[in-house]
Amino acid sequence: MLGRVIAGRMSEVLGQQVILENIAGAGGMTGSEHVAKAAPDGYQFVLGNVGTHAQGQTLYKHPLYNAVTDFTPVILIAEIPIRVPR
Numbered sequence: 001m002l003g004r005v006i007a008g009r010m011s012e013v014l015g016q017q018v019i020l021e022n023i024a025g026a027g028g029m030t031g032s033e034h035v036a037k038a039a040p041d042g043y044q045f046v047l048g049n050v051g052t053h054a055q056g057q058t059l060y061k062h063p064l065y066n067a068v069t070d071f072t073p074v075i076l077i078a079e080i081p082i083r084v085p086r
Helices: 002-014 026-036 050-059
Strands: none
Touching: 026 050
């Protein structure tokens, strides 16, 4: 949902269409791999999260990409605190 809001506003600001492609699979790792393997031309972005950039990197024996070296952080969009119930 957040990606759709951001893509709409980016289209307005940039004056050109921004296409959001939701690639499902492996907890977001399939879509993230697609961006990691794309040409570094600034035309593809991934909205990473704890699943794509931390959990997937440790739970898979051979992750599809390296979250540290295959991406360049651009901006923090949202923080979602994890609350532990008491």
